[in-house]
Amino acid sequence: MSNPLEFILATLCLLASTGFGSGADSAGFSYYGNPATMGPTPDKWGDNPLWRTCAVGREQSPIDVDTKTVTLVINDIFGLDTSYFPENGSFFINSANIIQVKLNGEGRLKIQEKTYFLQQFHFHAPSEHTIDGVRFPLEMHLVHKSETGELAVIGIPFAYGEKNEFLATFWDKLPLLTDSNPSINLTYVDVREPNVHLRPAYARYNGSLTTPPCTEGVTWSVILGEANTVSKKQVETYNKRLPYPNARPSQPLNDREVKRNVFHGPRRKPHV
Numbered sequence: 001m002s003n004p005l006e007f008i009l010a011t012l013c014l015l016a017s018t019g020f021g022s023g024a025d026s027a028g029f030s031y032y033g034n035p036a037t038m039g040p041t042p043d044k045w046g047d048n049p050l051w052r053t054c055a056v057g058r059e060q061s062p063i064d065v066d067t068k069t070v071t072l073v074i075n076d077i078f079g080l081d082t083s084y085f086p087e088n089g090s091f092f093i094n095s096a097n098i099i100q101v102k103l104n105g106e107g108r109l110k111i112q113e114k115t116y117f118l119q120q121f122h123f124h125a126p127s128e129h130t131i132d133g134v135r136f137p138l139e140m141h142l143v144h145k146s147e148t149g150e151l152a153v154i155g156i157p158f159a160y161g162e163k164n165e166f167l168a169t170f171w172d173k174l175p176l177l178t179d180s181n182p183s184i185n186l187t188y189v190d191v192r193e194p195n196v197h198l199r200p201a202y203a204r205y206n207g208s209l210t211t212p213p214c215t216e217g218v219t220w221s222v223i224l225g226e227a228n229t230v231s232k233k234q235v236e237t238y239n240k241r242l243p244y245p246n247a248r249p250s251q252p253l254n255d256r257e258v259k260r261n262v263f264h265g266p267r268r269k270p271h272v
């Protein structure tokens with residue numbers, strides 16, 4: 001870049017395009033034990049003046065979901081209100097070493113009359129959210145944005161078990177993502193049931209991006225149960241390409257409430 005102004009403008013554009021929208025595109029930070037990315041580890045993210053929220057925020061993500069203390073939400077018996085469609089996507093590894101599939105924003109998630117559009121999904125290994133203290137080998141984040149810019153993310157933990165057929169539709173392309181081949185076009189991405197299980201239960205809380213700048217105001221829905229599985233071989237495929245963890249440690253709940261939908265039929269007695 002030939003002059004300083006050009007550099008500043010380019011930097012601002014980069015921040016504008018990656019800082020808030022995706023939640024996983026911000027470069028310049030790293031995770032513990034990850035020598036492949038430069039930048040501070042999670043305990044130092046808040047030292048960057050642009051990322052102060054990572055240190056001082058009171059509603060940060062991820063959290064441990066304690067299913068014994070969550071509050072039941074009795075008016076949401078049918079689970080998450082999503083309408084997704086098969087679409088094409090772009091599969092790549094972003095500058096934070098997070099694998100991501102960018103979509104066209106066609107899928108919808110409705111929360112209390114507000115509609116959020118599915119922008120992308122990406123993966124953390126191991127999981128960022130823990131459930132009753134249990135950490136899973138993999139977690140997928142479906143990132144949605146409303147027309148006014150608010151974010152709603154569905155966090156889906158994958159338990160060890162059967163091979164995941166949804167992941168299998170693009171997972172074997174992971175080794176093909178190289179510097180000379182930075183992205184692959186996926187012609188058919190379908191996150192609908194039964195490819196991705198969003199039922200029966202989820203936990204809802206107010207949190208943040210789990211990557212810098214750790215912006216708050218994100219509505220989280222964390223899928224409970226172990227309906228989504230991943231095989232050891234699929235985790236090995238991931239680790240061969242990305243051998244370092246990319247999970248932010250659990251953040252304090254502070255005075256937040258974690259809610260849970262009631263997923264039994266209306267005539268049955270709800271219980272946790």
Ligand SMILES: [Zn+2]
Binds near residue numbers: 023123124210
């Ligand atoms: Zn994420």
